[in-house]
Amino acid sequence: MTNYLTQQDEREYGRDLIDFSMRAATQAVAPHLQELERRNAALEQQLAREQRHTLDSQVTATIPNWPEINRDPRWHQWLMGVDSLNGRSRQQLLNDAIASGSAERCAAFFQSFMRAQGGSRAAPAHGSPKPAPGGSADKPVYTPQQIKQIYEMKRKGAWNGKEAEFARLEQDIFEAQKERRMLAPVYLTK
Numbered sequence: 001m002t003n004y005l006t007q008q009d010e011r012e013y014g015r016d017l018i019d020f021s022m023r024a025a026t027q028a029v030a031p032h033l034q035e036l037e038r039r040n041a042a043l044e045q046q047l048a049r050e051q052r053h054t055l056d057s058q059v060t061a062t063i064p065n066w067p068e069i070n071r072d073p074r075w076h077q078w079l080m081g082v083d084s085l086n087g088r089s090r091q092q093l094l095n096d097a098i099a100s101g102s103a104e105r106c107a108a109f110f111q112s113f114m115r116a117q118g119g120s121r122a123a124p125a126h127g128s129p130k131p132a133p134g135g136s137a138d139k140p141v142y143t144p145q146q147i148k149q150i151y152e153m154k155r156k157g158a159w160n161g162k163e164a165e166f167a168r169l170e171q172d173i174f175e176a177q178k179e180r181r182m183l184a185p186v187y188l189t190k
Contacts, residue, residue: 058107059103068143154166
């Protein structure tokens with residue numbers, strides 16, 4: 001920090017006058033500094049909320065049903081477990097990923113949990129489900145939200161001209177129910 005007072009100032013004006021001047025200056029600027037501190041704290045809170053919203057949106061793009069999974073007691077039980085590679089609890093690792101704003105790492109936790117629960121991965125939020133990355137033939141796991149979205153798109157005409165593709169997707173949804181490839185039970189009939 002820069003020192004604006006010199007030893008010569010202290011010799012010429014004396015320590016008492018300098019102390020008085022500093023207290024007077026502090027009293028004069030203290031309300032302004034407190035207001036700046038208040039605004040800074042409010043901006044930091046707003047920035048943290050926006051960063052979390054961005055992180056949540058990015059995770060949603062990969063794992064559309066993460067809020068549903070987050071309410072599942074099995075998820076929280078799984079997070080209490082220890083990661084076998086580094087010996088830390090999964091919850092600590094997830095907290096680190098959130099704190100660093102890493103949507104990829106956060107999504108990876110949900111994907112690992114879904115694999116541990118018997119689902120290979122989540123189906124994409126839009127359009128036809130695709131196989132798992134790397135050309136795997138794993139069948140997608142559906143969520144009620146995704147199924148609702150698929151049928152909503154059908155009602156809105158998004159599948160017009162793609163009836164065969166929709167029929168294959170719909171058939172896979174019915175098979176997924178029989179094969180227990182749904183994160184939450186959905187009862188459909190055809």
